[in-house]
Amino acid sequence: MSEILESCAAVSASCDVFSAVRDPECNLAIWERETSSSFANLLSDGLDDVRFEASLSHLRDRLEQALSDAGYVNQIERDELIADIVILAGHYCSVLSLSDLEVRLEVVTTNSCRKWHADYVKARLITTYVGSGTQWLNSADSDRVKNAAEPVRINSMSAGDVGIFKGKLATTNAAIHRSPPIAGTGEKRLLLVLNPTEGN
Numbered sequence: 001m002s003e004i005l006e007s008c009a010a011v012s013a014s015c016d017v018f019s020a021v022r023d024p025e026c027n028l029a030i031w032e033r034e035t036s037s038s039f040a041n042l043l044s045d046g047l048d049d050v051r052f053e054a055s056l057s058h059l060r061d062r063l064e065q066a067l068s069d070a071g072y073v074n075q076i077e078r079d080e081l082i083a084d085i086v087i088l089a090g091h092y093c094s095v096l097s098l099s100d101l102e103v104r105l106e107v108v109t110t111n112s113c114r115k116w117h118a119d120y121v122k123a124r125l126i127t128t129y130v131g132s133g134t135q136w137l138n139s140a141d142s143d144r145v146k147n148a149a150e151p152v153r154i155n156s157m158s159a160g161d162v163g164i165f166k167g168k169l170a171t172t173n174a175a176i177h178r179s180p181p182i183a184g185t186g187e188k189r190l191l192l193v194l195n196p197t198e199g200n
Contacts, residue, residue, distance in 0.1 A: 092164065121168075
């Protein structure tokens with residue numbers, strides 16, 4: 001069962017929570033999940049970022065080629081990662097009624113997207129496989145940020161948690177979030193982002 005928070009966010013230990021984003025009052029759905037896989041061994045030096053568009057039906061083949069080209073060499077962990085991305089893409093496309101999507105897989109070591117913001121998309125799926133998760137704000141703190149004030153409470157997703165964040169193209173009350181500030185800490189994050197393709 002999902003818990004609806006004051007932030008207009010739905011949070012649950014079940015992937016069924018994703019259907020909450022169909023509710024006009026909900027701007028964020030988070031699946032708090034426990035994963036048995038550890039992807040830290042994938043983070044070797046020299047990995048390239050992965051970014052491409054694909055149909056859901058061809059996603060697995062595209063991922064296999066893209067991750068190989070980007071330097072992901074640990075076969076078992078790479079296969080587990082591909083399988084998980086395909087599952088998440090299935091949930092994402094089902095909720096948004098998409099047949100195509102954009103995939104981004106990045107190793108983050110800086111304070112990229114460190115400012116509080118809402119995305120200029122209908123909805124975006126975000127999960128962090130390794131490292132600190134995305135931070136997000138409830139409604140009251142979102143209003144504080146919009147008025148150039150500092151938030152009182154910062155919520156953080158854990159590694160493995162999956163969020164679908166409504167953006168500015170779907171609502172006037174888009175989910176406010178940011179990447180956790182990690183510059184100078186030596187931390188590496190393995191971040192997956194799924195977006196609608198242009199025009200969707």
